[in-house]
Amino acid sequence: xxxxxxxxxxxxxxxxxxxxxxxxxxxxxxxxxxxxxxxxxxxxxxxxxxxxxxxxxxxxxxxxxxxxxxxxxxxxxxxxxxxxxxxxxxxxxxxxxxxxxxxxxxxxxxxxxx
Amino acid sequence: xxxxxxxxxxxxxxxxxxxxxxxxxxxxxxxxxxxxxxxxxxxxxxxxxxxxxxxxxxxxxxxxxxxxxxxxxxxxxxxxxxxxxxxxxxxxxxxxxxxxxxxxxxxxxxxx
Numbered sequence: 001x002x003x004x005x006x007x008x009x010x011x012x013x014x015x016x017x018x019x020x021x022x023x024x025x026x027x028x029x030x031x032x033x034x035x036x037x038x039x040x041x042x043x044x045x046x047x048x049x050x051x052x053x054x055x056x057x058x059x060x061x062x063x064x065x066x067x068x069x070x071x072x073x074x075x076x077x078x079x080x081x082x083x084x085x086x087x088x089x090x091x092x093x094x095x096x097x098x099x100x101x102x103x104x105x106x107x108x109x110x111x112x113x114x
Numbered sequence: 115x116x117x118x119x120x121x122x123x124x125x126x127x128x129x130x131x132x133x134x135x136x137x138x139x140x141x142x143x144x145x146x147x148x149x150x151x152x153x154x155x156x157x158x159x160x161x162x163x164x165x166x167x168x169x170x171x172x173x174x175x176x177x178x179x180x181x182x183x184x185x186x187x188x189x190x191x192x193x194x195x196x197x198x199x200x201x202x203x204x205x206x207x208x209x210x211x212x213x214x215x216x217x218x219x220x221x222x223x224x225x226x
Binding site for chain 1: 145154156157159163174204214
């Protein structure tokens with residue numbers, strides 16, 4: 001158990017509405033990540049954070065923004081949700097230090113955009 | 115973006131059988147990770163490999179870091195029904211901010 005929670009676990013929303021997903025960790029790890037998982041595409045990185053207020057884009061960052069004002073929380077925002085953002089979203093933390101990159105995942109948030 | 119190659123997409127085996135799956139890349143990685151994902155849950159790390167040629171076991175699971183550093187293998191021995199799930203490989207290049215590259219996963223089914 002990596003001490004990661006995600007909220008909400010399920011959400012249905014309408015096109016054009018803003019949505020914020022929250023990832024919370026209890027172990028003060030520096031690195032946090034947001035992925036989306038879709039059939040046929042596997043896990044794709046949206047954004048990641050390497051410290052408070054330090055974030056960077058992943059391979060599918062368009063339409064998403066993130067914020068990290070506290071070590072324990074990493075927020076993913078869809079400013080104006082689209083149907084193509086219907087997906088399962090996973091947060092992950094990186095536990096080890098230095099060159100190692102063992103990532104541990106949260107339980108996921110299933111988002112449906114109608 | 116770069117992807118790791120995992121094939122086939124699905125595998126069907128009989129309970130008690132051994133199964134092997136591999137993961138290949140066109141580029142070199144310094145770390146290989148294997149994850150398992152159960153339906154409705156997040157991926158769970160099974161094994162991490164850090165050196166070329168390294169062979170690591172975790173119960174009935176054994177994984178190897180390929181000598182060329184472009185591939186990795188996962189073996190499951192004496193499969194049981196709870197081995198059902200999706201198995202992902204992931205690779206990592208050197209660099210603190212370097213990201214993981216994932217394969218698309220292999221769905222394993224175990225017939226009782």
